[in-house]
Amino acid sequence: MYLALLSSCFLPTNFAIAHISRALDDRELILVTLVAMLGGLLGFLVYSGEYQEIRLITFGLVTFVACNALEGPTMVRFVIFSSISD
Secondary structure, rough: HHHHHHHHHHHHHHHHHHEEEOOOHHHHHHHHHHHHHHHHHHHHHOOOOOOOOOHHHHHHHHHHHHHHHHHHHHHHHHHHEEEEEE
């Protein structure tokens, strides 16, 4: 069930990044996604005294979506830099 939830967030995240990338520069978008990823990872690491499944599911979803969103702008930067060096 959890993997199905993560998989269902893949395509909407790509559409959202495509829409947001029109307004933001690639570097700003990379910075925003890195901050979101850091927030998701810190959510895993904060010790609250007890195990809460909803917290782990939520921060796992945030981390996954941020990693997925980070893939697009970094690949664009990679393609631009590799075409310049050729």
